[in-house]
Amino acid sequence: MESLAIAAAALRAHKMRSVLTLLGVIIGVMTVVVVVSITSGLNKYVAEKLFQLSPDVLIFDRFGIITSRDEFLEALKRKQLDMDDYEAVSELCRSCDLVGAGSNNRLAVRRGSHRMPGTLIRGVTASIADLMNLDIEYGRFFTPNENAHAALTVILGTDVRDELFPGQDPIGRKVWVGGNPMTVIGMLRKQGSVLGQSQDNLLIMPLNTFRKEFGNRQNLNIFVRPLTGVAGLQSTEDEVRTILRTRRHTLFNAKDPFGVVTAAAAQQVWRGISAGAFALMFFVSGISLIVGGIVIMNIMLVSVVERTREIGIRRAAGARRRDILSQFLLEAVLLGLVGGIIGVVAGWGGAKAVESFSPMPTQITTGLVLIGLTISVLTGALAGFIPARKAATIPPVEALRYE
Secondary structure, X not given: OHHHHHHHHHXXXXXXXXXXXXXXXXXXXXXXXXHHHXXXXXXXHHHHXXXXXXXXXXXXXXXXXXXXXXXXXXXXXXXXXXXXXXXXXXXXXXOEEEEEEEEEEEEEEEEOOEEEEEEEEEEXXXXXXXXXXXXXXXXXOOOHHHHHOXXXXXXXXXXXXXXXXXXXXXXXXXXXXXXXXXXXXXEEOOOOEEOOEEOOOEXXXXXXXXXXXXXXXXXXXXXXXXXXXXXXXXXXXXXXHHHHHXXXXXXXXXXXXXXXXOHHHHHHHHHHHHHHHHHHHHHHHHHHHHHXXXXXXXXXXXXXXXXXXXXXXXXXXXXXXXXXXXHHHHHHHHHHHHHHHHXXXXXXXXXXXXXXXXXXXXOOOHHHHHHHHHHHHHHHHHHHHHHHHHHHOOOHHHHHHOO
């Protein structure tokens, strides 16, 4: 406690120098807190919002998960999946519990003089409600019979309802999609936004109605759920792959002429992306911490020289080497700790500012705060060890003669 009090007094005696010494540590810890909070927040957000695909559902489509330009160019050469492929999977897949299909387009939706451009139009089979766990707030989803007969029925997202039916119940009313009036039969529960992009500016209609309105050349996605759930994903994927490869006369040693998407694969790709970004930013913040440690070491070496006579007096009064060592080491640790506290507070403020002024979510936990403080204390301890050891090894007689 005595060494700690002496260390604190030494820091108070040179306030400006101490503050300037702390800048490197403050910037480094602040960067670590901001980067980790953004990365953690995005990972949680993506897991909960962006990848809403059920863990026991497979999606077969033209592209799959694209991770490079070459993969994208190769996928462009593939033949689109169509209704014949969907019907073949529905009829031939023995391990499939449920099979569905869907396609997307963007178009203006209007009602009277109100018009919403760029609305996401989804044409899906009736089974998609179960496969994608669509949450109907009120009203209902369309039936397989309505899909078979290309009924002019739609389900609206909340953005479309608020724009076209402000303060009204849209159930039973008409909206115009393309050249046809369609009856609203249901409302989706509000989904919110993902990274600033609204998930509620959409309209869902039967797939056959979609194909009749927009033509048969739209790319089709095939959704499959195994009979045995997650445990049967691999066997069902192999069976559907065999069906689709056979339909395309694909050679046994050739790549699949389609892509496969699962919730686990999509999250794995995201983790790879976020890990790379995190490593880069952590490297940048690590440089700040190294610079901060070097500054602390330099200032502590200067402090040892300035206080050489004080060291001699303390040694002559009975202080041991370890007392001198602990005094200067505690001073360096205290510098790091104060810088860490300020850095954590600044990082918390920076993270909240990012969350307030951008679509990126953040997550600050107790563990993150402890990590920031631990890094700062270790930086101070490592930077202060050499100066503290030098101070402890100065001979008392030479220290007393020092002017």
